[in-house]
Amino acid sequence: MANINLIPQSEKQEQVKQKAVKTSTVLAIVLFLIVGAIGGYMFYQSTTINKQIASHEDNISNLRGDIQRLEAIEISARNLGQRYSTLKELLSSRNYYSILMEEFEKRIPSTVEIETFGIGRGNTINVSGTGADYIAIAKFVNDLANSNFPQAGEGLGGVFTDVALNSVNLDAQTNKARFFIVVTLDEALLR
Amino acid sequence: MEVPQGQLSEIPLTTPTAPVAGEQPSKIKDTLLNFIVPIVALGLTAALFFVIIYPTMKKLPILREELQAKSTLENQLRTKLANLNKLLDFETVVEENASVLERVLVSNATVPELLTQVDIIAKNSGLSVNKLSYSFGEATEADALLSYSVVNISLGAVGNYSQVETFLTNLENSARLVDVSTYRFAAENSEDTVGLFNVTFILSSPYLTVESTAVTDDPVNVDISDPEFIELLDKVKKFRFFDISVDTQFEDLEESTQEELEGTLEEGEEVLQTEGLTDEEIQALISESDAIEEELADEPVVEEEVTTE
Numbered sequence: 001m002a003n004i005n006l007i008p009q010s011e012k013q014e015q016v017k018q019k020a021v022k023t024s025t026v027l028a029i030v031l032f033l034i035v036g037a038i039g040g041y042m043f044y045q046s047t048t049i050n051k052q053i054a055s056h057e058d059n060i061s062n063l064r065g066d067i068q069r070l071e072a073i074e075i076s077a078r079n080l081g082q083r084y085s086t087l088k089e090l091l092s093s094r095n096y097y098s099i100l101m102e103e104f105e106k107r108i109p110s111t112v113e114i115e116t117f118g119i120g121r122g123n124t125i126n127v128s129g130t131g132a133d134y135i136a137i138a139k140f141v142n143d144l145a146n147s148n149f150p151q152a153g154e155g156l157g158g159v160f161t162d163v164a165l166n167s168v169n170l171d172a173q174t175n176k177a178r179f180f181i182v183v184t185l186d187e188a189l190l191r
Numbered sequence: 192m193e194v195p196q197g198q199l200s201e202i203p204l205t206t207p208t209a210p211v212a213g214e215q216p217s218k219i220k221d222t223l224l225n226f227i228v229p230i231v232a233l234g235l236t237a238a239l240f241f242v243i244i245y246p247t248m249k250k251l252p253i254l255r256e257e258l259q260a261k262s263t264l265e266n267q268l269r270t271k272l273a274n275l276n277k278l279l280d281f282e283t284v285v286e287e288n289a290s291v292l293e294r295v296l297v298s299n300a301t302v303p304e305l306l307t308q309v310d311i312i313a314k315n316s317g318l319s320v321n322k323l324s325y326s327f328g329e330a331t332e333a334d335a336l337l338s339y340s341v342v343n344i345s346l347g348a349v350g351n352y353s354q355v356e357t358f359l360t361n362l363e364n365s366a367r368l369v370d371v372s373t374y375r376f377a378a379e380n381s382e383d384t385v386g387l388f389n390v391t392f393i394l395s396s397p398y399l400t401v402e403s404t405a406v407t408d409d410p411v412n413v414d415i416s417d418p419e420f421i422e423l424l425d426k427v428k429k430f431r432f433f434d435i436s437v438d439t440q441f442e443d444l445e446e447s448t449q450e451e452l453e454g455t456l457e458e459g460e461e462v463l464q465t466e467g468l469t470d471e472e473i474q475a476l477i478s479e480s481d482a483i484e485e486e487l488a489d490e491p492v493v494e495e496e497v498t499t500e
Binding site: 017021024025031032036038039042046050052053059063066070071074075077081086088090094095096098101102105116 | 225226228229230232233235236239240243244247248250251254255257258261262264265268269271272274275276278279282285286288289292293295296339352355356359360363368370371373374375376377378388397399401403404405407408411412413419420423426427
């Protein structure tokens with residue numbers, strides 16, 4: 001059975017209009033309330049933060065006053081701090097060459113005599129000397145390069161990272177083998 | 192209009208009516224009146240957005256940043272104040288620590304004391320010092336940021352391998368910081384110096400002049416209870432301190448009389464004669480002393496005694 005709408009057209013238009021007014025009113029009020037709430041929240045936030053900032057500023061001002069009263073101790077502390085940090089840096093980058101000398105001496109065979117020794121550029125030492133024979137020099141070079149050298153100090157086995165035998169020749173007068181070696185160091189182990 | 196038979200007529204139920212003049216504004220007015228509430232609400236919403244929400248939205252992040260900064264600063268100042276109060280409680284310890292560190296990393300070059308220290312260490316190690324010189328130098332490029340200065344020392348000595356090793360050990364354990372920049376040694380060639388080396392050390396001793404000022408908002412980072420700090424201090428305290436100082440005192444003595452000075456000069460002449468000097472040399476010295484005597488006669492004499500401890 002078909003529904004017959006007997007409401008007059010003008011009434012229908014009136015109803016649509018009222019509905020539109022009602023809907024838009026509700027929507028507008030809801031929107032206003034939402035925006036109002038957001039605005040209120042933001043205003044509250046802003047005010048709260050401003051209050052907090054003011055409170056921090058008060059505290060900061062008081063703390064600054066207290067700190068300024070301790071100016072003398074602050075200067076002493078700063079001096080101490082600066083000296084400490086510099087000293088720490090200096091000591092941590094310092095090479096303890098006594099360790100090098102000790103480790104080097106341990107690896108010199110009795111058949112080898114050192115004639116010159118010098119700290120060179122780029123973590124190297126230049127060493128020259130004489131050996132009773134070529135075998136003595138070979139032993140010396142091997143001992144220097146041996147990271148598992150038995151008599152090496154704790155953690156110092158690898159202090160000589162590379163040994164380059166630059167020259168070896170036999171001295172006819174003394175019948176000894178002269179050598180010149182360049183030894184590369186691991187400087188970190190000397191610190 | 193005639194409608195053909197057999198067809199339904201389409202007669203509009205309502206006839207379009209032409210707008211009557213003056214009816215249109217009234218309709219707009221009615222519409223506005225009907226929508227007054229939503230319009231006002233939307234207007235207020237817009238006003239709220241542009242007056243409060245939008246400016247606050249822009250301002251809030253800045254305020255939050257400012258709050259964060261203030262909060263951080265406050266915490267920093269609180270920490271600093273706590274540190275300073277702690278340091279104040281241990282003021283004597285701070286002073287003692289500062290004094291110890293200052294003896295290791297000195298404030299001034301004090302070259303004579305440094306050279307004396309190096310000389311003493313070398314001699315104590317058995318080395319025979321034959322050259323000792325110094326120059327002022329800048330810190331290396333890598334260390335330039337640390338802003339300390341260095342005194343470079345060139346030390347020439349003679350000794351055996353063991354003595355060189357001992358010297359290096361002693362130097363490393365001496366309180367005033369002296370670093371070995373480089374060194375080399377070469378065997379002595381003569382037969383009666385077997386096992387001896389001519390050694391050359393290039394040493395550098397840093398010194399740091401510290402003149403800090405109080406900066407209220409900057410933190411004080413030194414913590415005397417920090418294990419690293421204590422470790423370093425313990426290490427430093429084990430160093431050997433050389434108390435080399437030249438305490439020069441100027442003492443005002445009683446004014447000497449002319450007779451006393453003449454007596455002193457005569458005694459001097461006698462001493463010179465016994466020293467085996469020639470008459471000409473003695474005469475030259477006497478004429479010099481006469482000139483001095485004349486100068487002394489013109490003004491009152493005050494002797495200054497210099498004592499060196």
